Amino acid sequence: MLKGLKNWREPKKLWQIFTLLGLALLVIIIFAQKIEFSAIDLGRHLENGRLVFQDKDVLFKNFYSYTEPEQTFINHHWFSGVIFYGSFLLGGFKLLSLFNIFLALIVFFTFFRLAYKRAGFYLSVLMSLPAILLFNERVEIRPEIFSYFFIALTWLIWESKKLNSRIKTLITIPIFIFWANLHIYFFIGLALVAFKLLENFLWKFTDNQESIFKARFLATFAGIKKDIFNFLILTSACLLTPNHWRGPLYPFNIFKNYGYQIAENKSIFYLQNLTLNYNFNIFKLLLALLFVGLVANWFFYRRIRWFDLFFGIFISALALFASRNLALFGLVAMVIISSSLRKPLEFFNIKFYSLFDKLMFKIRAKMKFEAQKYLPVIPILLILALAGFFIKDYNGQHNFLKGSFGLGLGSGEEDSFNFFKDSGLSGPIFNNYDSGSALIFGLGAQEPVFVDNRPEAYSLKFFSDTYLPMQTDKDVWKKTLEEYKFKTIYFSYADQTPWGTTFLKNILADDDWALVYFDRSYVILALKSETPSEILDKYTLDDRAFRNKLRQLAKNSNIQKQFYLGSLAQSYGAPDLAEEIYRQILLEQPRNHRAVFSLAYFYSAFSNRDSLLKSIFYFNRGLKLEDSVPGIYSQRAMVYWNLGDYKQAEIDWRYALKINRHDVDALYYLEQIKDLKKQGRLPRD
Helix, strand or coil: CCCCHHHCCCCCHHHHHHHHHHHHHHHHHCCCCCHHHCCCCHHHHHHHHHCCCCCCCHHCCCCCCCCCCCCCCCCCCCCHHHHHHHHEEEEEEEEHHHCCCCCCCCHHHHHHHHHHHHCCCHHHHHHHHHHHHHHHCCCCCHHHHHHHHHHHHHHHHHCCCCCCCHHHHHHHHHHHHHHHHHCCHHHHHHHHHHHHHHHHEEEEEECCCCCCCHHHHHHHHHHHHHHHHHHHHHHHHHCCCCCCCCCHHHHHHHHHHHHCCCCCHCCCCHHHHCCCCCCCHHHHHHHHHHHHHHHHHHHHHCCCHHHHHHHHHHHHHHHHHHHHHHHHHHHHHHHHHHHHHHHHHHHHHHHHHHHHHHHHHHHHHHHHHHHHHCCCCHHHHHHHHHHHHHHHHCCCCCCCCCEEEECCCCCCCCCCHHHHHHHCCCCEEEECCCHHHHHHHCCCHEEEEEECHHHHHHCCCHHHCCCCCHHHHHHHHHHHHHHHCCEEEEECCCCCCCCHHHHHHHCCCCCEEEEEEEECCCCEHHHHHHHHHHHHHCCCCCCHHHHHHHHHHHCCHHHHHHHHHHHHHHHCCCCCHHHHHHHHHHHHHHHHHHHHHHHHHHHHHHCCCCHHHHHHHHHHHHHCCCCCCCCCHHHHHHHHHHHHHHHHHHHHHHHHHHHCCCCHHHHHHHHHHHHHHHHCCCCCC
């Protein structure tokens, strides 16, 4: 790409440089989000980097938890922790943020280089815009950023026509050694190389038409024996980890002991019925373009590009299997779609101008000149428009960019750790899944955690028999409390799972526990019978203190945190505070559909007619702003049902089923309506 930009002072090259700078700006904007420590893995990675050379158990056991400390665990990303911790020591969380942005830029432009080599500049730029939107799915500081880079680098090496197979192998051996210790996605790199070798085999096999099938196969196979040997060498390089042969097999076994289901491991077709994510539609569009491009390849090249076919299907399958792979899919799709559509677009361009020649030669000549003159401006305008959209989203509804713009930690992210250390509170602590990794770093050796966000580090029985039921069943909670002797509860209330919200509501109303602290991310409660009275007297928050602090936090928080605080107010039993927060958001952003629907849900919880009518009003108002929010029609139907408007409730539930044919509420209540009509208790249509 840099060679293509020599003679950069030429106007065309200058426009290309400005375009590349614009793309870099987009990547910087989406990755310059402050670190929200409470629900990501970074804390554990930093602690891994700090301890890995002091205690080898970090590599093989559930080291940080007191519940199942002897549970075996393959720490496949330990070396990422070393790199992250080294960056942290040099410059703290701000340098970590800058390092993450730097890696993201390298990743993006390495993939862009692949697309540019295959499809030229402007088509690559066009396809990079949806790829950047999907890249936004994984902006947190994660080990997988190394995998993205090594996938692109391995692809670039094995696509080089200047290097033979032996040289490519020698170059990629150290890459795979590092990769196998950095992140579990090294198997994607092995698949990439395997697809390249398979393409080489198939092309040689199909080109040889002079012999019978068996002879052709044997002759072709003999010609790629060295390639197979080189591939086995690369596979062997992945054995050089602390876990040896278990490391390369781990990607195929990790989900066998996964007792806790997390959203990022779910398909978009499952998640789209639970949450609104505009990137899901972008993924579907790119998936369709990828399919069209692969089909078009055969028509225009008259030769199947086997690698693009195999690798495109492979990455698509990963993205369909788990939403965590959407970002990787976008980057790979940028390359394959660009190269697949190059020939078709050139063909249609020639046909278009040929037709125009016959109709209006002079006008066509002038239009072509003008189009060529202003063509470089188009990608710049698109990039500026997208940058403006991102900036507006940061300051608005956070539909795409969920965090706050900036570097380092978000405001107050370490406050709860400092409070715990200074207050004199002690464990054993009960914490929820989301908060585990942050507490591993924040509390360090002072307190081991009950659980953290590594499902594979705990037994299936732990989640099914202990962790989940203890949050919804008061008898199981009592039994677990007696077993583990909890003194402190340290809970991330951003946990919006049914069991998490149920537990928080119950424990805040439990007279045995005192609320001693809360901030934008956590609540901390102390068991009154096990906590010194001087600590309780000093830190227990009464209703007035809770209300004052919550209002102050809401006033100085971003939109995402304000919604969490509204949810906390409802769990605490202060619905008026929740209503106040949602109305304040709506006052500042009248078109914020999430605030509108929050008020609709809020009023739907009351049984009086006035509140239910207010709920309908806000549901209707929200649907005018955004009608794609999952479950909205089913929820509005429930309000109509409670109002006694069964006809409108039926209409809404039927519409809900058109959107999601698995809508449980709609299926149940439509069956109830059907039975009531048979009994004559409701009028038939």
